[in-house]
Amino acid sequence: MAVTLPSYPSLEDQVVFINGGSSGIGAEMVRAFAGQGAKVGFWGRDRGAAESLIDTLHEVPRRPSFFACGVTDVTALQETLGECSKTLGDIGVLVNSVGNDDRHDIETVDVDYFDWMSNINLRPHVFAIQQVIPGMRRLGGGSIINLGSIAPLRKNEGAIVYTALKAAIHGMTRGMARRLGPDRIRVNTLVPGWTMTDKQRRLWLDEAGEKAMDESLCLPGRVHPEDIAAAALFLASDQSRMMTAQDLIVDGGWT
Structure with a gap:
């Protein structure tokens, strides 16, 4: 069943x-x-996929802007955010969606692997937030949405480093939220359950996983990307103006 997204005038x-x-x-x-009429900027590792995504958006009021950037390069990330602000204006909504839920055995994890995972699943979030704070203050407020995970709630033994880093996102x-609240900048964690993206279906979903979800x-x-996006729209909009420091879980009731 397709998700019908409501319209949020504050996002236009x-x-x-x-x-x-x-x-x-x-x-x-x-x-x-x-689709809400927002001025959207985004980065991703795959320029071809990004351009293909933009080409499918025929009926939106304005086409999103793609910025090439490497996630593990903090300087490049902050420069990208600065470029986005110069091109589109001060950023009022930041969605920290980047992550990698790579499976691993804790007994084989080494320092390089740990650093690599941290540089994808935690560090970009911290420094992206740092970069957008001045602009949100100029705007008189803003909304920061960090994507968490239900993994810390489920005793996930197959991706312990990932789970620990996602737990850090919640903290x-x-x-x-406490630090930025006086500036009317709201910070919340959007917590997806096992979401049926192409990557999940290709790499991780198997008969045992289907059985676990059924039970x-x-x-x-199943939870689909549209379900997570719908929740993000709410957290970004004025309809959640008194909501901060919260976990909004979208997992079909798994946890």
């Missing part, structure tokens, strides 16, 4: 930056915010 003409948006959940975020959200979800069906 809002500058939105998707930190990781060329595929998966991030791509659906780009699609959803563009960062709460600290940032564990309260609702029939």
Whole structure:
């Protein structure tokens, strides 16, 4: 069943930056915010996928802007955010969607692997937030949405480093919400369940996974990227203006 997205007038003409948006959940975020009439900027590793995404958006009021950037290069990321602000205006909504849920055995993890995972799943979020704070202050407020995970809630043994870094996202959200609240900058964690992206279906979904969801979800069906994007629109809009330091879980009732 397709998700029908509501219209949020407060998002029209809002500058939105998707930190990781060329595929998966991030791509659906780009699609959803563009459909609201927002000025959307995003980066991703795959320029071809990003351009293909933009080419499918025929009926949006304005085409999103893609910025080439490497996620592990903090300087490049902050320069990209600065370029987006110069091109589109001060960023009022930041969606930290970038991540990699690589499976691993904790007994084989080394320092290089740990650093690589941290540089994808935590560091970009911190420094992207740091970069957008001055602009949000000039705007008189803003919304920062960090994508978490239900992994820390489920005792996930197959991706312990990823799970630990996602747990850190939840803590960062709460600290940032307290620090930035006086500036009317809201910070929340959007927590997807197992979301049926192309990557998940290709790499991780198997018969055992299907059985686990059938047994564990309260609702029939599966969580799709559109379900996560719908929640992000709400968190970005004025309809959630008194909501901060919260976890919004969209997992079909798994946790």
